[in-house]
Amino acid sequence: MEKHNLVIVGGGPAGLAAAISAYDMGETDIIILERESKLGGILNQCIHNGFGLHTFNEELTGPEYAQRFIDEVNKRNIKYLLDTTVINITNDKHIKALSTSGLYNIEAKAIILSCGCRERPRGAINIAGSRASGIYSAGTAQKLVNIDGYMPGKEVVILGSGDIGLIMARRMIFEGAKVKAVIELMPYSSGLNRNIVQCLNDFNIPLLFSHTVIDIKGKNRVESVVIAEVDEKLNPKLETKQEIKCDTLLLSVGLLPENELARGADVNLSRITRGAIVDDNLMTNIEGIFECGNVLHVHDLVDYVCEEAKEAGIKAYEYINNKDINNYSKTEIICENGVRYTVPELIIKNNDNIPLTLKLRVGNVYKKVKLEVKCDDEIIYSRLRPVVAPGEMEKLDLKPDQVLKLRNANTIKVYLRSIEE
Amino acid sequence: MYDCIIIGSGIIGSSIARELSKYKGNFLVLEKENDVSCGTTKANSGIVHAGFDAKVGTLKAKFNVKGAKMFEKLASELEFPYKKNGAFVLSFDDDKTPLEDLLNKGRSNGVDNLSIISGDEVRKIEPNVSKEVKYALYAKDSGIVSPYEMCIAISENASTNNVKFEFLKEIVDIKTNKDHLKVLCKDGTHYESKVVINASGVYSDELNNKISNIKYKIVPRKGEYCLLDKEYSYITSTTLFQLPTKMGKGILVAPTTHSNILVGPSALDIIDKSDTDTTYEGLNEVWAKALLTVPSLPKGGIITQFSGIRAHSIDDDFTIGFSSDVKGLYNLIGIESPGLASSPAIAEYAAKEIADYLKLSKNENFIAKRSAIKHVRNMNDKDLSLLIKENKDYGHIICRCEVVSEGEIKEAIRRNPGAKDLDGIKRRVRAGMGRCQMGFCTPKILEILSQELGLDLENITKKGNGSVLLEGRIKE
Numbered sequence: 001m002e003k004h005n006l007v008i009v010g011g012g013p014a015g016l017a018a019a020i021s022a023y024d025m026g027e028t029d030i031i032i033l034e035r036e037s038k039l040g041g042i043l044n045q046c047i048h049n050g051f052g053l054h055t056f057n058e059e060l061t062g063p064e065y066a067q068r069f070i071d072e073v074n075k076r077n078i079k080y081l082l083d084t085t086v087i088n089i090t091n092d093k094h095i096k097a098l099s100t101s102g103l104y105n106i107e108a109k110a111i112i113l114s115c116g117c118r119e120r121p122r123g124a125i126n127i128a129g130s131r132a133s134g135i136y137s138a139g140t141a142q143k144l145v146n147i148d149g150y151m152p153g154k155e156v157v158i159l160g161s162g163d164i165g166l167i168m169a170r171r172m173i174f175e176g177a178k179v180k181a182v183i184e185l186m187p188y189s190s191g192l193n194r195n196i197v198q199c200l201n202d203f204n205i206p207l208l209f210s211h212t213v214i215d216i217k218g219k220n221r222v223e224s225v226v227i228a229e230v231d232e233k234l235n236p237k238l239e240t241k242q243e244i245k246c247d248t249l250l251l252s253v254g255l256l257p258e259n260e261l262a263r264g265a266d267v268n269l270s271r272i273t274r275g276a277i278v279d280d281n282l283m284t285n286i287e288g289i290f291e292c293g294n295v296l297h298v299h300d301l302v303d304y305v306c307e308e309a310k311e312a313g314i315k316a317y318e319y320i321n322n323k324d325i326n327n328y329s330k331t332e333i334i335c336e337n338g339v340r341y342t343v344p345e346l347i348i349k350n351n352d353n354i355p356l357t358l359k360l361r362v363g364n365v366y367k368k369v370k371l372e373v374k375c376d377d378e379i380i381y382s383r384l385r386p387v388v389a390p391g392e393m394e395k396l397d398l399k400p401d402q403v404l405k406l407r408n409a410n411t412i413k414v415y416l417r418s419i420e421e
Numbered sequence: 422m423y424d425c426i427i428i429g430s431g432i433i434g435s436s437i438a439r440e441l442s443k444y445k446g447n448f449l450v451l452e453k454e455n456d457v458s459c460g461t462t463k464a465n466s467g468i469v470h471a472g473f474d475a476k477v478g479t480l481k482a483k484f485n486v487k488g489a490k491m492f493e494k495l496a497s498e499l500e501f502p503y504k505k506n507g508a509f510v511l512s513f514d515d516d517k518t519p520l521e522d523l524l525n526k527g528r529s530n531g532v533d534n535l536s537i538i539s540g541d542e543v544r545k546i547e548p549n550v551s552k553e554v555k556y557a558l559y560a561k562d563s564g565i566v567s568p569y570e571m572c573i574a575i576s577e578n579a580s581t582n583n584v585k586f587e588f589l590k591e592i593v594d595i596k597t598n599k600d601h602l603k604v605l606c607k608d609g610t611h612y613e614s615k616v617v618i619n620a621s622g623v624y625s626d627e628l629n630n631k632i633s634n635i636k637y638k639i640v641p642r643k644g645e646y647c648l649l650d651k652e653y654s655y656i657t658s659t660t661l662f663q664l665p666t667k668m669g670k671g672i673l674v675a676p677t678t679h680s681n682i683l684v685g686p687s688a689l690d691i692i693d694k695s696d697t698d699t700t701y702e703g704l705n706e707v708w709a710k711a712l713l714t715v716p717s718l719p720k721g722g723i724i725t726q727f728s729g730i731r732a733h734s735i736d737d738d739f740t741i742g743f744s745s746d747v748k749g750l751y752n753l754i755g756i757e758s759p760g761l762a763s764s765p766a767i768a769e770y771a772a773k774e775i776a777d778y779l780k781l782s783k784n785e786n787f788i789a790k791r792s793a794i795k796h797v798r799n800m801n802d803k804d805l806s807l808l809i810k811e812n813k814d815y816g817h818i819i820c821r822c823e824v825v826s827e828g829e830i831k832e833a834i835r836r837n838p839g840a841k842d843l844d845g846i847k848r849r850v851r852a853g854m855g856r857c858q859m860g861f862c863t864p865k866i867l868e869i870l871s872q873e874l875g876l877d878l879e880n881i882t883k884k885g886n887g888s889v890l891l892e893g894r895i896k897e
């Protein structure tokens with residue numbers, strides 16, 4: 001059995017950033033396992049501009065952004081295996097991986113899971129209708145167009161206003177397709193505002209809020225979809241039915257962290273994020289197994305993914321080098337009043353006061369609210385937000401004195417407070 | 422001139438083809454779709470009913486009870502997924518009489534291992550069953566099968582034993598020609614045969630009616646399903662039926678042989694026999710009724726929906742045998758549930774009748790065994806290492822959700838009858854059947870299909886008949 005100090009599963013931006021930071025801390029026995037034939041993860045198919053504004057202060061395409069990290073990995077001679085799929089991980093950190101050159105059994109001191117996420121399929125949103133060809137997730141369409149050079153269709157309706165759907169609306173137009181409408185179930189978009197402006201408004205593509213697809217027609221290839229408005233309970237109002245002719249339906253209805261491996265290793269998963277439940281070292285309930293990037297929770301920006309991953313790399317290094325990072329009890333953060341989840345979910349009880357960032361998402365669009373953190377009876381953090389939305393992750397940067405209070409609290413609550421109160 | 426032409430490669434047509442290949446003769450299967458198992462056989466509950474439900478004295482009862490007992494041997498010979506998992510018929514009523522009637526009917530039909538147990542005993546075995554359940558009939562011999570994998574296995578084995586299969590051959594007419602029959606296809610081709618077996622499922626009435634004066638009528642009845650992620654396999658490992666009430670037949674919650682949870686079917690009489698669209702109302706009805714059985718059923722766990730069409734005959738029983746007015750026509754009409762469970766017995770019976778009629782002699786070279794495609798996900802380390810050394814394609818994982826390798830996919834295409842489209846791959850090796858439903862592997866599978874079949878990517882389909890996936894190249 002092969003042995004390594006740190007095994008990183010997934011060579012997307014998260015895996016690469018984690019590897020680099022662990023290496024820079026002093027860990028040299030690292031191996032990245034990546035199932036595709038290239039490092040870079042999902043960025044390889046995101047050929048549009050807009051990456052890296054936060055990290056590099058310039059606008060890069062996805063592959064360019066990934067390349068910066070790949071170059072850093074290569075500079076450090078960090079080992080990686082491509083075309084190698086991890087198929088199983090145990091709770092004592094044995095890893096089984098497959099490639100065309102055989103089966104690998106690897107024993108690790110620490111594992112960082114950075115396997116990214118996948119798109120929710122049609123079935124997950126229960127759309128009735130035909131099972132014809134022409135129904136794709138937006139990411140699949142993106143791959144077909146950007147990597148393989150094929151058009152999935154000519155007349156397109158997009159369900160869901162997630163970022164990938166928005167970006168694909170513009171992409172399909174560039175390639176000569178007609179995009180008839182983007183249909184969104186909620187009264188707001190889960191995508192970034194800048195994508196709505198740049199990808200829809202600039203091309204006069206209608207975005208229909210509070211609508212959904214209730215039927216798909218066509219025996220062999222999609223011929224039309226039937227849409228309807230929904231009521232407050234999200235049930236379609238059948239009297240508002242209308243049919244839109246199209247040969248393609250793209251679905252951009254959310255992403256799900258890819259946690260089969262974690263589950264197999266007995267990692268506790270959050271029912272909300274579908275990622276692991278981690279403490280502020282990004283460590284899961286299984287000692288030495290860490291998560292970061294989209295496998296932990298879906299991020300809006302790759303810059304945030306890399307920031308988080310960097311942290312995971314550092315913590316994995318500390319764990320490997322016996323810095324006792326797990327000998328403390330932990331306090332679970334309680335999310336209330338509009339806050340859906342935080343990452344981390346658990347705060348370690350000790351006297352560390354290094355600044356810490358809490359990331360969270362809200363469950364609806366709220367205007368004029370305060371984002372607050374309450375430790376026992378004291379509000380230690382309060383920030384006014386003119387508007388918060390599920391599509392944009394909120395980051396709460398806590399300063400040393402706030403961190404100290406957080407770490408010593410018996411109950412921690414994170415919630416929204418409407419300021420009219 | 423063929424000895425026998427079989428129209429339709431559902432479980433009935435394919436099973437008869439295999440049984441016939443135990444005799445010497447010239448056999449051909451003609452199927453209108455691109456693959457075997459594209460009709461009702463691909464979309465049903467997959468239950469190997471024990472046989473307590475069928476009316477005493479009917480062909481349904483006779484073939485079901487006999488057929489169910491043949492599964493174990495067949496599944497081990499042909500290596501398709503089958504499991505005896507037991508079934509409960511749940512009653513929400515304090516009155517045990519309807520269950521007792523069912524038990525007695527079962528015993529009269531010759532079903533063993535039936536008993537009535539209390540709701541609490543049910544919940545001891547399946548804790549997720551509703552507290553409202555008072556009693557249940559327990560049928561220990563009820564089983565589950567993967568119907569399309571069974572049909573594929575049987576067809577492969579029939580092909581090994583020299584049965585020919587031709588696809589995209591829709592029969593539009595049957596004519597008598599002197600002492601034999603002539604079948605005419607939509608594409609203009611025709612074939613001649615001494616015996617024609619009408620195993621065309623929901624269309625079996627129409628085919629018969631084209632040539633026979635004894636008319637049949639099939640009322641197509643749609644059944645819709647939801648399928649849950651494997652993550653929820655804990656919900657039940659026993660098949661959970663509801664006792665039929667005045668409100669209707671009730672719906673089932675059952676495991677599949679691959680540990681997904683299947684919920685359905687609804688029942689709606691329809692007009693268009695090819696209408697397998699799921700409907701908003703149908704899916705909602707299925708879900709609402711399923712909650713009666715398992716109140717905690719998670720809607721977020723659904724990964725796909727589908728529907729199948731029952732070939733309901735107004736005679737309410739199977740029609741199996743030679744036509745009494747058309748020489749050489751052998752009919753299988755109204756093979757609705759328990760058609761799948763009955764299929765081994767039906768096939769054995771029909772093949773024997775036809776062989777006697779044609780005076781066929783035994784095929785001494787019949788090969789009974791077929792081996793399944795090797796699945797990487799089920800192999801131990803040693804075998805897997807060896808396999809990858811032999812053929813590196815088995816080390817290249819294409820479908821991440823179900824862990825399916827390139828080697829498996831290529832093998833699915835190379836077998837006979839092999840996969841020719843995405844759905845064919847899906848049914849043979851499960852690539853794309855997992856929780857992302859082909860989101861990630863579609864582009865890769867398209868490429869493998871195109872290489873293996875020597876077709877342009879633009880000509881690869883989801884399920885034949887113009888269901889293309891790509892609409893040309895992007896602008897250069």
Ligand SMILES: Cc1cc2nc3c(=O)[nH]c(=O)nc-3n(C[C@H](O)[C@H](O)[C@H](O)COP(=O)(O)OP(=O)(O)OC[C@H]3O[C@@H](n4cnc5c(N)ncnc54)[C@H](O)[C@@H]3O)c2cc1C
Pocket residue numbers: 009010011012013014015033034035036039040041042043046049050051052084085086087114115116117139142163164167258261292293294295299300301302303305
């Ligand atoms: C379509 C799309 C468009 C986007 N657009 C933007 C944008 O415009 N701007 C922006 O800032 N961000 C954007 N993002 C977000 C950003 O790209 C992602 O947040 C980021 O790529 C996530 O990084 P990751 O490393 O967590 O996951 P990924 O990039 O998905 O990487 C995960 C890697 O793990 C590998 N892997 C998974 N499982 C295994 C296994 N079992 N064995 C081996 N390897 C495995 C995968 O092959 C993959 O390479 C977009 C994301 C998507 C999906």
Ligand SMILES: Cc1cc2nc3c(=O)[nH]c(=O)nc-3n(C[C@H](O)[C@H](O)[C@H](O)COP(=O)(O)OP(=O)(O)OC[C@H]3O[C@@H](n4cnc5c(N)ncnc54)[C@H](O)[C@@H]3O)c2cc1C
Pocket residue numbers: 428429430431432433434451452453454457458459460461462463464465466467468469470590591592593620621622623624628643644645686729730731732756757758759760761762763
């Ligand atoms: C909702 C539902 C649930 C069910 N559940 C169960 C169950 O749990 N257990 C059980 O035992 N049974 C069950 N059944 C019944 C079982 O599925 C059927 O009895 C069985 O699949 C019938 O097989 P078949 O071969 O007769 O029909 P099919 O599978 O429909 O095969 C007929 C074939 O003939 C082809 N064909 C038709 N017309 C022509 C033509 N003109 N030319 C060429 N080819 C043609 C079709 O394409 C098709 O491939 C269920 C059925 C339904 C609909």
